Amino acid sequence: MALIQLQGVSKTIRRQQLLHEVSFSIEQGTITVLTGINGSGKTLILKALLGLIRTKGIVTVNQEPLQLGQRYPIRAGILIEMPAVLPEFSAYENLQLIADLMPGVGDSAIRQVLKQFDLPTTKTTKVRHFSLGMKQKLGIGQAILGQNDLIVLDEPTNALDTQSIENLIEELRRLQRAGSTIVVASHDRDFVTAIADKVIRVEAGRAYEA
Numbered sequence: 001m002a003l004i005q006l007q008g009v010s011k012t013i014r015r016q017q018l019l020h021e022v023s024f025s026i027e028q029g030t031i032t033v034l035t036g037i038n039g040s041g042k043t044l045i046l047k048a049l050l051g052l053i054r055t056k057g058i059v060t061v062n063q064e065p066l067q068l069g070q071r072y073p074i075r076a077g078i079l080i081e082m083p084a085v086l087p088e089f090s091a092y093e094n095l096q097l098i099a100d101l102m103p104g105v106g107d108s109a110i111r112q113v114l115k116q117f118d119l120p121t122t123k124t125t126k127v128r129h130f131s132l133g134m135k136q137k138l139g140i141g142q143a144i145l146g147q148n149d150l151i152v153l154d155e156p157t158n159a160l161d162t163q164s165i166e167n168l169i170e171e172l173r174r175l176q177r178a179g180s181t182i183v184v185a186s187h188d189r190d191f192v193t194a195i196a197d198k199v200i201r202v203e204a205g206r207a208y209e210a
């Protein structure tokens with residue numbers, strides 16, 4: 001069953017049409033990957049399906065049309081563009097800020113995420129001393145913490161080494177088995193091949209099912 005459907009979604013900014021009648025569905029419990037070159041429109045599509053930008057056309061979540069400004073109808077973990085991490089806090093504390101908003105998510109879930117991505121568990125190592133890849137892994141950790149209904153990751157393999165990409169694939173598969181629906185934008189071909197149940201090719205603001 002489709003968790004999310006885009007029907008004829010278009011976006012024009014300053015008279016430039018950036019998305020053209022984008023239509024596809026995201027099935028419950030699957031991993032959907034949007035792939036395409038820089039500037040093709042992947043991030044805009046992710047924002048549209050999350051109700052973060054105003055578009056023409058219809059986006060439905062659980063068959064209900066999404067309204068801009070309304071509370072998103074399902075629990076979503078999101079990493080789009082730069083990870084939103086607080087540099088003066090440790091990795092643990094950054095995750096704790098999110099866990100505090102989620103009933104039933106606490107110390108053991110935080111430690112599991114830190115372990116999965118080989119991040120320091122101490123509260124003394126501040127994120128400002130992290131490498132780019134470590135910050136990226138923490139950003140992914142923020143999105144996957146608490147087993148969300150929907151997990152949206154924009155270019156998650158950016159700055160990750162081979163082992164970290166393998167850990168990410170394993171973690172996404174585990175989350176999928178546990179019931180999450182996952183949507184990823186990526187131009188990393190090996191990663192796309194390893195992870196995708198469905199590939200959506202994005203070219204100049206148009207989406208094609210591969």
Ligand SMILES: Nc1ncnc2c1ncn2[C@@H]1O[C@H](COP(=O)(O)OP(=O)(O)OP(=O)(O)O)[C@@H](O)[C@H]1O
Binds near residue numbers: 018037039042185
């Ligand atoms: N707020 C905006 N104002 C004007 N143009 C924009 C805006 N947001 C996106 N664009 C343009 O829309 C197009 C698609 O951008 P988008 O960020 O969706 O690409 P992308 O496929 O995610 O690229 P990348 O792989 O580099 O992340 C680009 O040409 C971009 O310049």
